[in-house]
Amino acid sequence: MKKKPSAATVKKSAKKSTSRKSAKKSSRKAHPAAHPASDKSVAKPAAKKAKKSVKKKAAKKSAVKSVRKKDSKSAKPSQERIEKAFRYCPSCRTPNDNPGAIPFRCEECGFAFFFGPVAAVGALVVNEAQELLLVRRARDPGKGQWGLPGGFVDRGESIEGALHREVAEETQLKLTELSLLTTGPNNYTYAGVTADVIDLFFVCKVPADSKIQLELAELSEFKWCVPTKRELNNMAFPSNRIAVEKWLRERKKQVSK
Numbered sequence: 001m002k003k004k005p006s007a008a009t010v011k012k013s014a015k016k017s018t019s020r021k022s023a024k025k026s027s028r029k030a031h032p033a034a035h036p037a038s039d040k041s042v043a044k045p046a047a048k049k050a051k052k053s054v055k056k057k058a059a060k061k062s063a064v065k066s067v068r069k070k071d072s073k074s075a076k077p078s079q080e081r082i083e084k085a086f087r088y089c090p091s092c093r094t095p096n097d098n099p100g101a102i103p104f105r106c107e108e109c110g111f112a113f114f115f116g117p118v119a120a121v122g123a124l125v126v127n128e129a130q131e132l133l134l135v136r137r138a139r140d141p142g143k144g145q146w147g148l149p150g151g152f153v154d155r156g157e158s159i160e161g162a163l164h165r166e167v168a169e170e171t172q173l174k175l176t177e178l179s180l181l182t183t184g185p186n187n188y189t190y191a192g193v194t195a196d197v198i199d200l201f202f203v204c205k206v207p208a209d210s211k212i213q214l215e216l217a218e219l220s221e222f223k224w225c226v227p228t229k230r231e232l233n234n235m236a237f238p239s240n241r242i243a244v245e246k247w248l249r250e251r252k253k254q255v256s257k
């Protein structure tokens with residue numbers, strides 16, 4: 001296992017991403033799955049986003065309308081990168097001559113937007129027998145498949161705070177130790193718009209006598225196991241699988257020591 005990263009390092013990077021990007025709101029239930037996410041979780045960031053800027057929404061709507069009127073070839077595709085969706089300045093509504101540029105900068109009013117990434121956490125909860133907790137998803141995406149507890153980091157929340165909160169919400173478990181396993185870029189599509197995510201996976205410990213109580217709206221089942229191909233081939237999100245495979249390699253090293 002890797003050493004626990006310094007809280008300072010984690011906080012620093014978390015701060016950086018939150019300060020640069022504010023639009024995407026974490027969802028309680030979302031999974032880093034590229035994390036990740038249940039219907040509910042997915043719905044939340046978008047709902048917040050919509051609430052956040054009525055202007056933006058209006059601009060987007062009119063942008064789509066006017067684009068359709070002008071030229072059917074440039075009509076909004078069914079799925080697109082978030083930077084491409086900035087057809088107008090969200091602040092002053094000036095049409096964007098260069099959709100897709102990162103960062104977005106409005107020449108009219110100076111408004112700038114960096115497009116993320118938003119942080120998401122995944123928990124590899126391990127028991128005393130060195131078994132991993134897998135949870136079966138009760139909703140799409142990935143309904144009926146295995147996943148890890150986790151979700152988006154809320155604004156104003158630390159990475160560690162998000163892990164504690166997500167795991168408690170989904171399983172009622174209280175984490176006692178966290179240790180960074182791996183991180184990786186990811187993305188997340190909601191309502192046809194794909195935004196950037198940075199996943200952080202932590203190996204987590206819980207007290208030996210812990211009882212799991214699943215959040216049944218989101219999860220239907222759990223099991224402690226050393227995952228094999230059977231589980232790995234039935235995981236909801238590729239990012240979760242990559243993290244579990246890394247954990248399995250580290251576990252093997254530990255065992256052979």
Ligand SMILES: [Zn+2]
Pocket residue numbers: 089090091092093094106107108109110111
């Ligand atoms: Zn502007």
